[in-house]
Each structure stands twice: as C-alpha cells, then as structure tokens.
Amino acid sequence: MPEPSDRLYTKEHEWVRIEGANATIGISQHAQSALGDIVYVELPKPGAVLTKGKPIGVVESVKAVSDIYAPISGTVTAVNGAVEDDPAKVNADPYGDGWLAKITVADAGESATLLDSKAYDELLKAEGH
Amino acid sequence: MLEPRPVTVEIGAARTPLYDIHVALGAKMSPFGGFLMPISYSSIIDEHRAVRTAVGMFDLSHMGQFVVRGDSAPEWLDSLACNDVATMRPLQARYNIFTNDNGGAMDDTIIYRFADYWLVVVNASNAPKMWRALNAAKRGDVTLDDRTQRSALIALQGPRSLEYLQPLTDVDLSGVKYYYATTGSVAGMPAEIARTGYTGEDGFELFVAAEHAPALWERLMRDAARVGLLPAGLGARDVLRLEAGMPLYGHELDENITPLQAGLDWAVKLGKKFRGREALAAQAQTKAFDRIAGFVMEGKAPARAGYSVYAGERRVGDVRSGSPSPSMGGKNIATVLVPAQHAEPGSRLNVEIRGTRHGGVVVPLPFYKRKK
Numbered sequence: 001m002p003e004p005s006d007r008l009y010t011k012e013h014e015w016v017r018i019e020g021a022n023a024t025i026g027i028s029q030h031a032q033s034a035l036g037d038i039v040y041v042e043l044p045k046p047g048a049v050l051t052k053g054k055p056i057g058v059v060e061s062v063k064a065v066s067d068i069y070a071p072i073s074g075t076v077t078a079v080n081g082a083v084e085d086d087p088a089k090v091n092a093d094p095y096g097d098g099w100l101a102k103i104t105v106a107d108a109g110e111s112a113t114l115l116d117s118k119a120y121d122e123l124l125k126a127e128g129h
Numbered sequence: 130m131l132e133p134r135p136v137t138v139e140i141g142a143a144r145t146p147l148y149d150i151h152v153a154l155g156a157k158m159s160p161f162g163g164f165l166m167p168i169s170y171s172s173i174i175d176e177h178r179a180v181r182t183a184v185g186m187f188d189l190s191h192m193g194q195f196v197v198r199g200d201s202a203p204e205w206l207d208s209l210a211c212n213d214v215a216t217m218r219p220l221q222a223r224y225n226i227f228t229n230d231n232g233g234a235m236d237d238t239i240i241y242r243f244a245d246y247w248l249v250v251v252n253a254s255n256a257p258k259m260w261r262a263l264n265a266a267k268r269g270d271v272t273l274d275d276r277t278q279r280s281a282l283i284a285l286q287g288p289r290s291l292e293y294l295q296p297l298t299d300v301d302l303s304g305v306k307y308y309y310a311t312t313g314s315v316a317g318m319p320a321e322i323a324r325t326g327y328t329g330e331d332g333f334e335l336f337v338a339a340e341h342a343p344a345l346w347e348r349l350m351r352d353a354a355r356v357g358l359l360p361a362g363l364g365a366r367d368v369l370r371l372e373a374g375m376p377l378y379g380h381e382l383d384e385n386i387t388p389l390q391a392g393l394d395w396a397v398k399l400g401k402k403f404r405g406r407e408a409l410a411a412q413a414q415t416k417a418f419d420r421i422a423g424f425v426m427e428g429k430a431p432a433r434a435g436y437s438v439y440a441g442e443r444r445v446g447d448v449r450s451g452s453p454s455p456s457m458g459g460k461n462i463a464t465v466l467v468p469a470q471h472a473e474p475g476s477r478l479n480v481e482i483r484g485t486r487h488g489g490v491v492v493p494l495p496f497y498k499r500k501k
Binding site: 034036037039040042058060061062063065084 | 157168169172173174364367368429430431433452453459483
C-alpha cells in the first residue's frame with residue numbers, strides 16, 4: 001500500500017507532516033508493523049527542543065526498544081497523551097490517531113533532506129519490505 | 130527508529146528444516162543461537178494467548194540434541210550436572226544444569242532417559258561449547274552423538290495440547306505423565322514424544338527426523354482452527370517462560386551465576402559428587418550471595434535486561450530479563466540479580482531507565498502458575 005503523500009519520511013521510518021510553521025511527527029506503517037504490538041511510548045515534554053536526527057523518545061514493543069529520532073528540528077507544542085495511555089493506537093493508525101508529537105518547525109529548509117512518499121516507498125522496496 | 134536489533138545476519142546463521150515454512154508464514158526471522166529463527170508470526174500477544182488458552186506450536190529445532198550411550202552414561206552425566214541422573218526412571222525427563230568448577234552454570238538442559246540411550250537437549254547458543262566440554266570429559270564406555278542436524282523438535286504447548294495431538298498419534302497421551310516421554314508415531318512419522326516444555330503450560334515436545342519435520346508441521350497446522358492453534362515464535366516463548374519463572378541461559382543463569390543464585394536449589398543435589406559441588410556447598414553455607422528475584426514495576430515503563438537496579442542511591446544489581454506480562458494484565462515484570470537482603474518479597478528497589486529511576490517491588494517467583 002502506498003504511503004500517504006501529504007508528509008515526508010526519514011530513512012529511520014519516522015514521518016513528519018509540515019503545515020506552515022507547524023509539524024506533526026509519527027512513525028510509519030512499516031515501523032509499527034516491524035515492531036509488533038506496541039506496549040509503551042515515551043514522548044518528549046511540551047517545550048522540549050528537538051534536533052533533527054537526535055533521539056526524542058522511545059517506542060517499545062513486547063520484546064524490543066526502539067528510539068524515535070526527530071525528523072526535523074523544532075520545539076514541542078503538544079504530545080499525544082492518547083497513545084501514552086493506549087500505545088496500541090500506534091499499531092492501529094500510525095498516520096492518524098497514532099501521531100506522537102506536534103512541534104513548531106525551527107528551520108523549514110531541513111525538510112529538503114527528507115524522503116517524499118515515493119522515495120520512501122522505494123526505500124522500503126530496496127530494504128525488501 | 131526501528132532496527133530494535135541488528136538486522137545483519139550472524140555469520141554462518143543456520144536454518145532449521147522448517148525455515149522455508151516460517152518464511153512462507155510471514156514470520157519475523159532473527160538470528161538466535163546461531164540459527165535464523167522465527168521471533169513472531171502474527172503478534173507476540175496473540176501467540177502468547179494461544180499458548181495460555183489453547184495451543185501454540187514452536188519450532189525448537191535449533192536446540193542441541195546429544196545422544197549419550199553406554200552403561201556408565203548415567204553415572205558420567207551425574208558427575209557433570211548438579212541434579213540427579215542415575216535415579217531417573219525409564220522414560221523420565223528431568224531438568225538439570227551442567228556446572229563449572231566454581232558452581233556457575235555451563236548450560237541448563239533437559240535430560241531424557243529412553244530405553245537404551247540418554248537424550249541431552251542443550252541451548253543452541255551453548256551447543257558448540259557443551260559438545261566440546263562433554264567430549265573432553267568423556268570416559269569409560271560413554272559414546273556421544275550430536276544428532277542436532279538430523280533431528281527436529283516441534284513443541285505443542287497449551288492447555289488443549291493433549292486434546293489436539295491425541296487424534297494424530299497411536300500413543301495414549303494421558304498415559305504420559307508430566308516430565309515423562311515415550312516413543313510412538315505422530316501423523317505416521319516415528320517420534321519421541323515428551324510431556325515437557327518451557328512455557329508454564331501442559332504440552333508435548335516432538336522429536337522427529339529432520340526430513341519428516343516439514344510434513345509433520347503442515348499436518349499439525351491443518352486442524353489449527355479446531356482449538357485455535359497458532360504457530361508461536363521465540364518472542365512469545367521468552368515472555369511465557371519469564372512469567373512461569375523459568376531461567377533463560379545468559380540471563381538468569383550463566384558461567385558466573387550458580388543454580389543456587391538462580392533459585393534452583395531443588396535441582397542442586399549436594400549429597401552426590403559432581404563438578405562444582407564444593408563451590409556450591411560452600412555457597413549454600415554462606416547464604417550471603419546475590420540472587421535472582423522476581424520484580425514488578427509500578428509504572429508504565431518496561432524494565433529490560435541490563436538496566437541498573439538501585440536500593441536508595443546505591444546500585445545493587447541489574448535487571449536480567451524484563452517484559453510486559455500479558456498474564457499479569459500487562460504489568461511490567463522482570464528478574465533482577467541483587468544481594469540477598471534486597472531479594473526478599475516486598476523489598477522496594479528502583480530501576481534506572483534512560484537516566485530516570487522507576488520504582489518497583491520484589492515478588493515471589495513464578496509470576497504465573499497454571500491451574501491444574
């Protein structure tokens with residue numbers, strides 16, 4: 001299934017949907033599927049300053065702990081409390097209800113290094129998924 | 130994110146006879162003990178539930194299978210392992226631990242006594258080491274045969290295992306007691322059928338010739354819907370054994386953790402002679418040694434193997450295994466290795482998770498016990 005084209009992706013399988021100065025961050029369909037049943041999500045606090053490529057939290061499945069990396073630099077304005085309470089939402093709807101954090105974007109120019117949905121689809125194919 | 134574990138394949142990672150079936154079933158495969166093994170087919174939580182409520186089917190063909198023959202075999206095994214071997218009755222199976230001179234665990238094993246041979250099943254990760262150690266220690270008329278490559282192991286685990294397996298075998302399974310075995314045929318294929326397992330549930334382990342394994346697996350899958358059988362991977366198996374308080378080599382037992390430290394006193398027979406006995410007898414006298422304890426986290430963050438454990442401000446040990454526990458309503462359970470004074474149920478300790486301390490309490494093992 002093609003990835004949504006309204007957002008950008010990282011090689012580490014995060015997504016970011018940029019709307020003007022604001023952005024929403026999550027993990028991809030492939031990421032949630034590869035992890036399996038997600039049981040715990042640890043998110044940054046509102047006000048936290050994120051640096052592109054640096055760890056900002058973790059997603060844990062029954063057997064695995066995975067870092068989440070900031071797809072883009074910015075300041076956290078909100079986190080998704082619903083997925084902290086019910087992490088399975090990330091499995092069920094990684095591109096919708098399973099979003100992780102909202103930020104104000106520090107440097108929109110950084111998005112040039114991210115993958116569009118077509119490039120991300122190709123990455124998944126190249127990785128054999 | 131992602132890449133929870135390295136995706137690089139171990140050099141020389143081997144395949145069990147069921148590898149192609151696992152791949153066709155869409156299993157997530159990962160290197161384990163020198164083999165590429167299925168970690169999960171559908172969902173670890175679903176596979177766990179199948180084992181606790183119905184039947185789960187596991188490929189355990191990666192485990193080492195050594196056949197020991199000779200009149201002196203039981204006495205010889207007794208000299209290397211801390212639990213009794215020679216007292217085993219025909220067709221009995223018994224958990225045991227091979228110990229080193231310091232009383233540490235070289236491996237834990239189940240030894241089966243068949244009519245004219247003993248079967249020693251060892252951990253895949255320890256199989257090369259144990260093969261060398263057993264050959265180096267060989268004496269008298271003992272002969273050793275590593276049949277791992279020629280023999281597969283398929284386990285059916287769960288409360289409905291007997292009901293599920295009975296129509297497929299000529300053996301009266303109700304006549305096979307827990308931790309006993311027999312030989313017979315399953316789906317027309319010769320098998321050793323053992324009522325053993327590593328999940329805390331009733332179940333059977335089927336040893337069959339490697340060339341029969343794919344046909345047996347497919348036959349066992351055919352009626353899956355009858356009881357809700359699911360193929361289950363090593364991910365679910367690890368959660369199941371942790372809930373049941375069973376040690377995993379490299380976690381609750383290793384060369385530096387003795388069976389006494391792991392709480393396996395019942396399997397340490399100080400009244401007989403065996404390698405490491407003196408060290409274990411001395412340790413049993415002191416009682417002041419670090420030991421494995423059950424632990425339940427109070428918060429949502431799972432404790433994981435390797436995390437540091439604190440009593441107040443002092444680091445006193447580490448987490449040896451940790452996982453959310455479906456059988457405990459999703460609570461985060463763990464084993465910790467800590468000094469005796471902190472290992473008593475009710476003892477409050479903190480686990481450091483990514484720089485933050487999280488509280489929890491020591492509880493008796495096991496976390497889960499099946500209803501009989």
